[in-house]
Amino acid sequence: MKRETTNAIRTVLEEVIPPFIxxxxxxxxxxxxxxxxxxxxxxxxxxxxxxxxxxxxxxxxERLPRVQHETDNSAACLDRILSEIRGATVLDVGCGTGYLVDWIKHRRPELDITGTDFIIEDGTRTRHPEISFVEGPIEALPFADGSFDTVICTHVLEHILDFRQALSELRRVTRGTLILVVPQEREYRFTFNPHLHFFPYPHSFLRWLPPIPEDHAIESIGRDIFYRERIA
Known part of the structure; x- marks a missing residue:
């Protein structure tokens, strides 16, 4: 199922159906x-x-069935991410099966791209031999300070209990541009995903991000929140 389809379903479940129902x-x-x-x-x-x-x-x-078709990002988010990449080195944090890094590599083959996640399946490395994959938790990324020109993290932070530690690590390894994408959603008592943080509006997400550099952008794209900051 494409992200655009699940976003339409989420609109009904989160916005159309009253909370008491x-x-x-x-x-x-x-x-x-x-x-x-x-x-x-x-x-x-x-x-x-x-x-x-x-x-x-x-x-x-491990018990969660995969809902999205290949990626949690919509086509509009993918295009926005690509447009904001700066520099020669890129890190995708929470790379999963490697869809995003592969998608970027096909469009920007000159980039030096690395993917990291707390588990990297052997098949991911086999499918994408031209991309470097490193295992490591987002709360303690296995890279030196300022290692990458652009760091991307999509559909990960909503799952992380220690949000501020994860954000600190993302900024630590970023030399220039940090790109974040999270779902724009409301919390209800029961749901089909184990998200721990919920951001119904862009400003709901922005509250978690201080200190925020002057050069930043935040917007809704479909039912996702796109955020970009540039570190001087």
Whole structure:
């Protein structure tokens, strides 16, 4: 399913259906019809997140079915990301299966691109031999200060409990441009994803980002929030 399709579904679930219906028993029943007991397990996971172990965290993510077709980014977000890349070296944090780094490499083959995630599957390296992949957690990125001209992190920060530590690491390894994308969504009691942070408006996300450099941009693209800052 493409991101544009899931964004349309999310608009109905988050904006059209009133909250008292969205959090009701009948809606939970409908979610269970499709997702099974995973709906209840994700709810408990979010309620207990300050106490969840690393194994429990990994287990809930391993159980998640993949909804998006290849990438969590819409075509409009991909184009916006590409337009903001500066310099010769690029890092994608939370690269997953490598879709974004591969997409960028095909359009900007001269770039030196690295992908990092807390787990890199062997198949990812095999599919993209021209791209460097390094395992590491976003809270402690395995790179020196200012290692990359452009650092990209899309659809990751909403999952991270220690948001500010993750943001600090992203800025630490950035030499020039930092690009962030998060879903623009509202929190409800039960859902089909284990997101920990919710940003219904661009300014909801901006509150987490100080200190913010003067050279920055933030906007809604579909039902996602695009943010870019340039470090002098």
């Amino acid at each position: 969205r959090d009701s028993g009948p809606m939970r029943w409908l979610f269970r019809r499709h997702w099974g007991t995973l709906v209840d397990d994700i709810e408990r996971f979010r309620e207990r997140i300050p106490f969840v172990t690393a194994d429990e965290y990994r287990e809930i993510y």
